Amino acid sequence: MTDDWDEIGFIISSKYRIRVLKRLVEGPATPSKISEDEDISIASVSHALKQLRERDLVELLVDEDRRKGRVYGITERGERLWTEIQNRELVD
Template sequence: MNDLWDTAGYIASSRYRVSVCKYLDREGPELPSRIASKLGFAQPHVSRALSELRDRNVVELLVPESQQKGRLYGLTREGKQALTRLRGDAASVSVSFVEERSFPHDSLIDHLCDEHGEELRLVVARNGDDSDVFVASEDVQKRYDEQSIARLIAALRAGETTIDDKLMDVPTGENQFAVRGLEHSLLVRFSVDDDAEILVALEPDADVNVPAFIDACRRRLKD
């Protein structure tokens, strides 16, 4: 995944980051307090989003660092490019939340629920532009709507590979297995055929071995 899609995925993984970027793109440079007021967010959420986005060179502070009042923020060129790419590709993604028995591979859901229980967040079956999403809990359902999942899929599917070879032998609980897309989650992605794939989101501290995890999932897909 190239740097621009990496940035787009990072924006997509938080509704606060997405909303702040869209606001700055639409309205231009603004103060954190005004952004929070206009978006209806608590200011700490906006301030944190701006700090995170600034660390990734998505937004920039337009006044001297020493200035404590009137701290205006605006999108960088990279931020505008990432947001444009994210918007364009996400618009072509169709997302449907489904129950377990309506999921294209319900035996896979049975396996993941049995083996990973509380570690499981959601499972996505993508076929072309259409994606069916099984959400493991009401808490996760509240955090991710259809648009946020569409942005995630748009960002992820731009990559040519599913899992880097150098990461295949790394237990997913280790920090080296970086996850981009769902904030504070571990995402395992593998292909089913030429234009279909499975995305499984787990808790970040899930203790599974990637090759064994994928092999077990593939066996279930054949059931």
């Protein structure tokens, strides 16, 4: 659980990581769709996705070489941690 708390702390220390994960819990999406749905800049979405992906909390669902139409989804681990964050009411 210590590792989980490190990850939870990482997630909740950024409003962008929170919003990107929250959106991906609803279903896979492109960065532009996340940006539109959450009303945050595409640059912020891309940065958050990169950070979350490095920690295996989100994954790219299409071929790595694809430049347009890159679809991301939340991993099982990301979903488990998001549920923990929600259950403990760590974010609004």
